[in-house]
Amino acid sequence: MPNSQTNFNETFENDLDYPRLGSVSFRRGTLTDNQEANWNEHWPHLGKELSKELIDVPAWFNRQDAPTILEIGSGTGTSTAAMAPLEADTNIIAVELYKPGLAKLLGAVVRGEIDNVRMIRGDGVEVLTHMFAPESLDGVRIFFPDPWPKARHHKRRIIQSGVLNLIASRLKPGGVLHVATDHADYAQWIEELVDVEKQLEYMGWPWQECPQLTDRQVITKFEGKGLEQDHTIREFLWRRK
Ligand SMILES: C[S@@+](CC[C@H](N)C(=O)[O-])C[C@H]1O[C@@H](n2cnc3c(N)ncnc32)[C@H](O)[C@@H]1O
Structure with a gap:
């Protein structure tokens, strides 16, 4: 959701061990009193801030x-919360930079008594680098990533070869990377990268036997916006070799 009103107040750019072009920053946002109270009560057990500590997922x-x-x-997490009960046997960890989005998801998780969703506030690339061990994830989802449409901003796109390599390293063999976009130029950008990471086998779309396709039973917020504008949704699936 890049926009001209974005206020960057914290950055981990200089702290990034993993090679990546461009930088991302936390965005300021205000919570309602209700969200603030909910955050104070539930974030300590359902959420984490970016850190350099590996997460003990079973605990x-x-x-x-x-x-x-x-x-x-995960944005506002609308689809994350709606999908979670459809995959109750799976641990879902939503990573987002935008605190009000996480606050919204946190509210939905608490109200819905959803017990298979946890949240991390931070840059997904940093989170993968520092908080997850190699071969520790069964899946990574990136739905409707910010398209950064201007050519001079393309380097900020999250789908790029270094990040694909990082994701591949964190996936278990057989693990799935799933990306969806409604942005035609970004889709073309991704198409050019589908075979760049040798540890990932590109499975295309559809992939009938994909173990994780519960994730597309619910339309995400940004997907809805794209569909309203008659955008074509493109999906990309890879399997970790
Ligand atoms: C276009 S929105 C899509 C949100 C949601 N997936 C959907 O489909 O409705 C992209 C989201 O990714 C978040 N984001 C962008 N770069 C990120 C990063 N490096 N790590 C974590 N979240 C990021 C943005 O804050 C924004 O909420």
């Missing part, structure tokens, strides 16, 4: 051996 979800999927850029 966080209080269950052993459940598959774990990281969703990068």
Whole structure:
């Protein structure tokens, strides 16, 4: 959601160990009193801030051996919360920079008594780098990533070869990367990168036997906006070799 009103107040750019072009920053946002109270009560057990500590996923979800999927850029989490009950046996970790978006998801999780969603506030690339061990994830989802349409901003796009390499390293063999976009130019950009990461086998779309396709039973907020404008939705699936 890049826009001209964006206020960048914190940045981890200089802290980034993983090679990546461009930078992302947290965006300021205001919570309602209700959201603030909810945040204070529930964030400590359902959320984490970006840190350099590896996450003990079974302890966080209080269950052993459940598959774990990281969703990068969950936005307001509307679809994350709606999908979670359809995949109750899977641990879903939503990563987002935008605090009001996380506050909205947190509210939905608490109200809906959804127990398979946790949240991290931070840059998904940093989160993957520092908070997850190699071969620890069953899936990574990136739905409707910011398209950064201007050519001089393309380097900020999250789908690029270095990030694909990082994602591949964090996926278990057989793990799935799923990306969707409604932005024609971004789709073309991704198409050019589908085979760039040798640890990822591009499965295209549709991939009938994909183990994770519960994730597209619910339309995301940005997908809805794209559909209203008659945009074509493009999906990309890879399997970690
Ligand atoms: C266009 S919105 C899509 C939100 C949601 N996936 C949807 O489909 O409705 C992209 C979201 O990704 C978040 N975002 C962008 N770069 C990110 C990053 N590096 N790490 C985590 N979130 C990021 C933005 O704050 C924004 O909320």
